[in-house]
Amino acid sequence: MAVHGIDLGTTYSCIAGVDEVGRPAVLRNQEDADTTPSVVFFETPDNVVVGATAKDSAVIEPDLVVSRIKRDMGHEVPRTMHGREYTPEEISAFVLRKLAEDARLVTGETVQDVVITVPAYFGAAERDATRKAGRIAGLNVIDVLSEPIAAAITYGVLNPGQDCRILVYDLGGGTFDTTVITLRGGDIEVVCTDGDHELGGADWDDRLVEHLAGRFAAEHPDVSGPLDDKQTEQQLRRDAEDLKKTLSARTRHTVRVMHEGRVAKVELTREEMEELTRDLLDRTVEITRRTVETARSKGVDGFDHLVLVGGSAKMPAVAERLHKELGVAPRLQDPDLAVAKGAALYAFEETYRRLLGAGEDDRAEEMASRAGLSTEQRRRISGRTIKTVASRSFGVVATDRDTRRSYVAHLVHANDPLPADVTERFATLEDDQSGVDVEVMEQAGSVESEEIADNNLIGRGLLKIPRGKPAGWPIEVAFALDSSGLLHVTARELETGERLELRIQIGGMSEEEVAGSRSALARVHVS
Template sequence: MSQGEGQGLKRVYGIDLGTTYSAIAYVDEHGKAVVVPNQESERITPSVVLFDGDSVIVGNTAKESAKVEPHRVVSRVKQHMGDPNFVFEYEGKSYGPEDISSFILRKVTGDAALALPGEDVADVVITCPAYFGTPEREATANAGRLAGLNVRAILNEPTAAAIAYGLEQGEDQTVLVYDLGGGTFDITMIEIKDRLIRVICTGGDHRLGGTLWDEAIVMYLAEQFREQTGEESDPLDDPEVLNDLFLQAERGKKTLTQREKAPFRVTHAGKQARVELDRPKFEEITRHLLDRTIELTREMLADARAKGHASFDKIILVGGATRMPQVHARLVAEFEKEPESYDPDEAVAKGAALYGLKESLHDEVSSILAAGRDGEAGGAGAADSGPIDLSDVPEEEVAKALDHLEKQLGFTLTGPVRELVGTRIVNVLSKSLGVVARDDQSREVVVYLLPRNSEVPLERMTDFGTDAANQAAVDIRVMSGERDSTEPADCQEVGTATLNLPEQLPARSPIRVKFAINQDGRLNVSAVDLTAGGSIDVEFQTEAVLNSDEVEERSTALRLLTVS
């Protein structure tokens, strides 16, 4: 089922833009999601960027260079997405998280284009942690645009994994997706039924991941070095030694997955120490991290119970860090269920590719249906009708449209691919969204319009009043909160929208604020002055990320750099 442009069906690629590794996938002619190897013949690419004059090198070479040239290397940039204060300086130029991520995206899509001659690798679905809020999602989308890509959707990583898993299993079940990657942790309850993948609840921490296990090893090695050598200076203060220890820690962590012990060597200040770390000690020094994943899982399960979902059938392990034996053993002990490891490194990219195919097929089928209806009505054609919501269309009509599409394309759409077209995917908000207002004591509080774990798309409105007479404008400060605290200090400020007011409005004049969030988690904020009728309606631009003009400007500048 080739999806080349000339055949009318646009191929949409799925990209797992990971903290430590990234991958890209597409759906082949048999309806099977396939990961595309990079130019180094590896299926995953380290998300590490090395600056070298007018060139940018992404992947293993950059990762190894971190040891000797840390001032030219950026790693784990995903943890800074949506952070306006993160800047990497190189040769007098500043690069934000979106810029760095765009280089990683250019590497994986460029390698895919070389591996698949004649393919236009431009339309993509990019994944992000379920726990990402609005600024992080906007930054991820902007990274794709800076890379010259058409970003069709930003998809939650656990949802992507559930799509890949659900299509393969084909049975009704409720699963916990325990997703522990290199830098992030998501725990999500997902209901998988015939033609429905519904996220019930999600939780997590986008700074909790496998690299913290590496960090615990590094701290232990430094401590052992000082004990063995008596050296007073800290090896962690030497950037080259620090980077070497992190590389050793990652390799050692993988060794401890297979064996009971792993050897290390620490060299600093002309002294050397040999350290042996066994699995029980490794589990002891990282127990607090695993404890935190269990705590977050229990919080999410409590939220799910509040929504009427008291049980689940399976635990699905996604993300490379779930290979650690301690994860499996702890989940069995806590929940008395045997976790299932499901394609830890590739499930997310594959699920994103399947979602991309679903989007592409949806466009084609709705166009065929619209054209058919216009033809029956003697209308002007599908172009005037717009896309059709396939959930409102009888299955027989969709099947006929797919038959028609098969004839156009000249090949057979497999059963799972046909099922994908009609599968409804329902996501939830990972964080509550609201505005800052004043209570009866004139204290600033956050009033939530969209509660976390609500299904999206969703829109709600609330009426507020102006603070004072003759107020010139209202600043609508948009906030996101994790555990529904009403204290602004406990929330993240997403940004501010300003509504200008007419003169001579009395105090407490009503202002109606509406929040609308789409399937991708992108926020639209509108406000209306109910007295005089003035209004604003914006696709919300957060302060933390680039606006569309800045993206265009940055994209032109970044394209001058060669990425390999």
């Protein structure tokens, strides 16, 4: 049975499988490229184009093209196209369908069972939205896996038998995170993680766009600014991305900025680009330092390898700065493809273990034989453990009975080991209170805070209380955060006899909406 790993990226995505000798391999798309731009062009209500052609179309019809949708996952930020609203989950589902269909054309096998990766710093709502996007695309999502863990799996396979401590620096197109991981006897344990899901290579592109537009405006002050025209802006964004990539290999490059019949030749050196974006790199270094300090507080006082992941980590300034700051020579470990390959390996191993656990030894044996696994490889896979931590703190809104001040009572804290099961008791405020509004909150900033404004509301529900109960009547809230970072919340009223339980919906789309979207979007052609 074929299983696949998908790196669903902000700017580029890719899909990988396990070949006949047990090695991960990226499956190229119909355009014969390893990665597919995460761009969706709504050509008509019934035809959607994904990838390079969609990216090209952004210059001509920018209002019908959506990019960087990953930054909106877990948030209710719909896009209206041809009179229909599309959620971030639905738009991401189109990208997933493109990847799956291209893989089918390459292998001849239908893509069904997948592991989709997410940034380590993604919270419960974003992870839940990613899983739902996969289901809308018609896929069976085995698991949602943190990108640094996927990269560590790839690293461990490429460097077998090494026990080491790894700092993964993952600078993708739209997100950034750092994670300290230990590899011991093939087992993987996440020590701690930190990051910013609104910081990535796209921000370097934005800075270059502003620079190019500013240079044009200075040279041609008598015409409108390039960013006032959507088509010119889209062309500038393409030019900026190409400029960033070019300056990773060359020391200077010239861009022709064209707008309203005028042309400005803008030359930029690598040093000038690094100066323009220095504060962005500074932010990644600050987060990296914070991660190293957290790891030290947990008993990991250093690391053996610094692994760079994500396409934007290829910028020379990244390795130079990290080497200077940390004193360790960084390794570029297949930065564009390592995550998808690791996800494919994880999908394979997890499926193999589940088959053995379910007593389906024959199917597990067939799977291992098809991949050409040795007896030692099978033993290692069946025994491998992966331990991870919470990316953020989670809690509920509580109110002090004396001061009536509302605050966030955190039940799970950032970098707590997963899975985590925490139960805490609260109480009603008023006599004869008919219900309690349970509001589930997630840490929004870089540090935990009990201030409501420093947290995001990710779920809520009403728990009914029997009539006639006095103030201070006990209720119980239980948080279960699984190893994938998906949160399940249960609230109970504790009166003897009748037990009222409430499952709180985390994320924007309900299960019914997901099923409806899967059915409706199946009729849309994706190419």
